[in-house]
Amino acid sequence: MKYSGIDLHSNNSVVSVTDEADRVVAEKRLPNDLPKILAFLSPWRVELAGVVVESTYNWYWLVDGLQAAGFTVHLANTTAIKKYDGLKHSGDETDARYLAQLLRLGILPTGTILPPEQRAMRDLARKRMQLVRSRTSHILAVENITGRQQGTRLSCNQIRRLTTDAIGQMPLPADVALAIQANVAVITTLSTQIDVLEKRLQQIVKPRAEYALLNTVPGIGQTLATTILLETGPIERFARAANFASYARCVDSQHTSNGKKKGEGNTRNGNKYLAWAFIEAANLALRYCAEAKQFYERKKVRTNSIVATKALAHKLARACFHILKEHKPFDVTRCFS
Template structure:
């Protein structure tokens, strides 16, 4: 049996093939060219137990290409892999061999390879978040300008309604007015693109019955339901509600010894987009759901506002797991019992 590890970089990859004794059978640095990598691995394809690829920013083309060629591919969860700190030498070759060794030992932390079409829609939802953040920065810039010029700050909704005439009515100095016009032009463009993206996302996720179920949860509207649905993929990949909550970064990360906290574990191991979604859901739930508000206030009296909000986000994450698993609408008595 043979094992392969690929240390993937932006423009090249180190491909290693090892045997049962962790001895290198073949190893070479290759350009990020799929036919060349397939040609290098092809002599051992029938013997390979699997090919391990790092989950770097650019893994799509390689994993999809290897799978289409008939290879069994494992996507390594790089945030959960930690090499021995006392190693005297480390490099791309040793990294590739280490991935193959973890596969041979059966202790390789892996991530889920979602279907390409699902990834495309999920990445579109992430693009929407990027556009919204960019628009917010320009809105804040205009708010700050007005605060400097007039001593009062206009609201974000007022900024979105600004046009050439309203800017003229503000009687700003020429240079300041030009700066505001530049921000407003970018805001207008971003708003139109966000609208297009949201329309396409709604077309893709609205037919899914799980989307309607998620919107029954307090604090979760169309945008958050879209993010959660696309980031989760298949709920079946989570064996328990605890695994789901951990993936959403809604649980503590700490190291304990003799009943005392000795430090924190890997806080980045999980999905940052789901973490954001459930914190946002908790914020909205406190406003519009009396039971959620009572739960939050009860927790806040024992801890503080930040931990209470995280506790509410944890509750909502657990509720979403059961909703997606059981295909039943939200039950407020079960969630906040």
């Protein structure tokens, strides 16, 4: 049996093939060209137990191409892999061999490889979030300019309704007005594109029963339900609610020994988009759900507002897991009992 590890970079990859004794059978640095990588691996296609690819920013093309060619592919969870710090030498070749060795030993931490169409939908939602953040930065820029020039800031809604004529009538120096016009032009363009993406996302998620069920959770509306649904993927990949809450970064990361805290682990291990979604949901639930508010206040008395908000986010994450797993609407008694 043979094992392969690929250390993937932006423009090249180191491909290593090892045997059951971790001896290198073949190894080569290749350009990021799928036919060349497939040609290099083809002599061991039948013997290969699997090919391990690092979960880098650019893995889509390689994993999809290898799977289409009939290879068994594993996506390595790089945040969960730590090499021995005492190594005298480490490089791309040793990294590729190490991935193959972890696969042989059966201890390779892996990530889920979603089908291309599901990844495309999820990435579209992420693109919307990127545009919204960009629009917010331009809105804040206009608020700051008007605050400096006039002593009072325009509201977000006022800024989004600004026109060239309205800016021209404001008592501002010509160059300052030009700066605001530039910001407003970008805001208008971004708003148009955000509307386009939101309409497409609604076409994708609205027919799904899980989307309607998520909307029954306090604090979760159209945008958050879309984010949670697409970022979660198949709920079956999480064995328990605790696993899902951990993936959503709603669980503390800490190292303990003899009952004492000795440090923290990788606090960023998980999905940052789900972490954002559940914190947003917790803040909104505080406004509209009496039971959520009561839970928050009980936690706040014993801890502080930040910990209490995260505890509420954890509750909502577990509730969403059960909703997606059992296909039942939100149960406020079960959540906050």
